[in-house]
Amino acid sequence: MTAPDVDVAIIGAGAAGLAAATVLRAAGREVVVLEAEARAGGSACTERRDGYLIERGANTFRLGPGALAFLRGAGLESRVLAASPASRERFLLRGGRLVPVPMGPLELVRTPLLSARGKFRLLAEPFVRRGNPSGESVAEFAARRLGSEAVPALIGPFLTGVYAGDETRLGAEAVFPSLVAAERRGGSIVRGLLAPAFERGRPRGRAGSWSTADGLLGLIDAMASALGPRLQLQHRASGIRFEEGSYHIEIEGKSSLRARGLVVALPAPTTAGLLAGLEPEAGRELATIEYAPVASVSVGVDPGAVREPIRGFGFLVPCGEGEALLGGLFLSALFPGRAPAGRELVTMLAGGMRRPDVLAEPDDRLSAMLLRDLDVALGLRGDPEPLGIARWPRAVPQPGRHHVSLVASVRTRLARFPRLALAGAAYDGVAFGDALASGAAAGQRLSSEES
Numbered sequence: 001m002t003a004p005d006v007d008v009a010i011i012g013a014g015a016a017g018l019a020a021a022t023v024l025r026a027a028g029r030e031v032v033v034l035e036a037e038a039r040a041g042g043s044a045c046t047e048r049r050d051g052y053l054i055e056r057g058a059n060t061f062r063l064g065p066g067a068l069a070f071l072r073g074a075g076l077e078s079r080v081l082a083a084s085p086a087s088r089e090r091f092l093l094r095g096g097r098l099v100p101v102p103m104g105p106l107e108l109v110r111t112p113l114l115s116a117r118g119k120f121r122l123l124a125e126p127f128v129r130r131g132n133p134s135g136e137s138v139a140e141f142a143a144r145r146l147g148s149e150a151v152p153a154l155i156g157p158f159l160t161g162v163y164a165g166d167e168t169r170l171g172a173e174a175v176f177p178s179l180v181a182a183e184r185r186g187g188s189i190v191r192g193l194l195a196p197a198f199e200r201g202r203p204r205g206r207a208g209s210w211s212t213a214d215g216l217l218g219l220i221d222a223m224a225s226a227l228g229p230r231l232q233l234q235h236r237a238s239g240i241r242f243e244e245g246s247y248h249i250e251i252e253g254k255s256s257l258r259a260r261g262l263v264v265a266l267p268a269p270t271t272a273g274l275l276a277g278l279e280p281e282a283g284r285e286l287a288t289i290e291y292a293p294v295a296s297v298s299v300g301v302d303p304g305a306v307r308e309p310i311r312g313f314g315f316l317v318p319c320g321e322g323e324a325l326l327g328g329l330f331l332s333a334l335f336p337g338r339a340p341a342g343r344e345l346v347t348m349l350a351g352g353m354r355r356p357d358v359l360a361e362p363d364d365r366l367s368a369m370l371l372r373d374l375d376v377a378l379g380l381r382g383d384p385e386p387l388g389i390a391r392w393p394r395a396v397p398q399p400g401r402h403h404v405s406l407v408a409s410v411r412t413r414l415a416r417f418p419r420l421a422l423a424g425a426a427y428d429g430v431a432f433g434d435a436l437a438s439g440a441a442a443g444q445r446l447s448s449e450e451s
């Protein structure tokens with residue numbers, strides 16, 4: 001039996017892989033992180049250009065209990081920066097105007113986004129009889145609890161913002177786990193959510209949207225640089241075998257690596273391919289997880305040359321309102337130092353499950369389409385400054401109706417392999433903070449398993 005080269009190998013240096021490595025190192029484990037690309041971060045990709053700090057992938061993150069506990073434990077909490085309180089203001093494009101999204105009961109009563117009947121129906125949620133959310137789509141769950149008007153008016157645009165997804169295909173149990181649990185517990189979302197909110201000792205996150213002074217790269221760099229030579233860039237894993245108590249990882253064009261433990265922190269389709277040599281049925285299940293493609297197109301705008309003020313978090317474009325734009329984010333209004341003096345940074349997101357075809361458009365046509373939509377939303381007087389386009393063919397996983405049971409089944413199938421964990425946005429939440437929490441949980445699990 002040959003000795004392994006390292007305690008734990010981690011494949012993928014996105015948020016999840018780096019968080020797993022950070023936790024394992026803190027527990028005294030020797031790790032190697034294999035990353036296919038020439039940079040760490042995966043879908044978190046910050047760039048400085050012409051005085052702008054531009055996010056090409058993820059823009060801000062939420063600090064749920066898992067992400068917060070990880071950052072605290074890793075000594076990284078002091079790096080995070082809250083978005084300005086103005087970020088609470090969000091808009092929807094409706095009939096060519098930006099309409100504020102209601103963020104509280106009073107705003108809900110006043111909003112033009114719902115009819116009087118739609119508002120009554122929504123406010124009647126606590127009195128709607130308990131149903132069975134198992135296997136329901138988000139659209140079905142939301143229509144049953146909140147009324148059918150709320151789905152296109154509020155829920156659909158919200159899902160566009162987070163998932164670039166389709167509410168009729170996303171699964172309620174995966175997308176709104178706390179709301180589904182609240183209904184199961186209290187019979188109503190509102191009643192079910194109120195009860196645990198007052199529980200003492202319940203782990204809590206921090207409200208709002210977050211980044212660092214250097215964008216998401218601030219966290220990625222902190223985790224990556226602490227790894228030093230343990231982070232091996234341009235090392236693409238191409239196969240995994242389990243032999244004689246250790247994992248043999250094939251690396252494209254390089255010699256293979258043997259490790260006693262393994263964290264696979266990759267997008268689901270890539271993990272599916274790698275699992276073919278280990279547990280093919282788990283691989284086949286993972287291969288069914290769809291991804292929404294997204295293009296992120298940034299421009300610099302003169303705030304004096306737009307009809308609408310650039311304020312708040314940004315705006316979302318409901319289905320049927322625009323040609324290709326899903327939404328626009330005003331990052332320079334949220335964090336200092338994101339744009340040169342006298343300019344604002346606007347990042348437009350396009351594609352998603354609604355218009356996956358737009359990713360195939362050449363740069364000039366894609367920009368022209370998006371600027372037409374941006375003009376409708378903001379009223380452009382003059383040409384914005386082009387700041388680049390990033391295309392993400394697999395941007396955001398789309399947890400379907402049976403996602404929770406699919407993930408449970410994959411985990412059960414893999415349970416016979418010792419010291420093996422999957423981590424990343426494909427499993428228990430698609431956002432950057434979820435990926436950090438998922439990586440940290442994988443790291444903790446392997447740290448506590450016998451080495």
Ligand SMILES: Cc1cc2nc3c(=O)[nH]c(=O)nc-3n(C[C@H](O)[C@H](O)[C@H](O)COP(=O)(O)OP(=O)(O)OC[C@H]3O[C@@H](n4cnc5c(N)ncnc54)[C@H](O)[C@@H]3O)c2cc1C
Pocket residue numbers: 011012013014015016017034035036037039040041042043044056057058059060061062235236237238265266267270294295296392394395396423424425426430431432433435
């Ligand atoms: C355009 C866009 C906007 C987004 N906006 C937000 C947002 O505003 N807020 C938010 O919370 N989330 C957002 N997200 C989602 C967020 O970025 C992801 O949830 C998170 O970054 C995923 O991290 P991960 O570690 O799971 O995966 P990834 O970031 O995909 O990391 C996987 C890593 O594995 C590497 N890899 C792939 N194959 C191999 C291989 N064979 N061998 C070795 N390495 C390999 C990849 O190069 C990559 O570095 C956005 C995503 C995109 C694309």
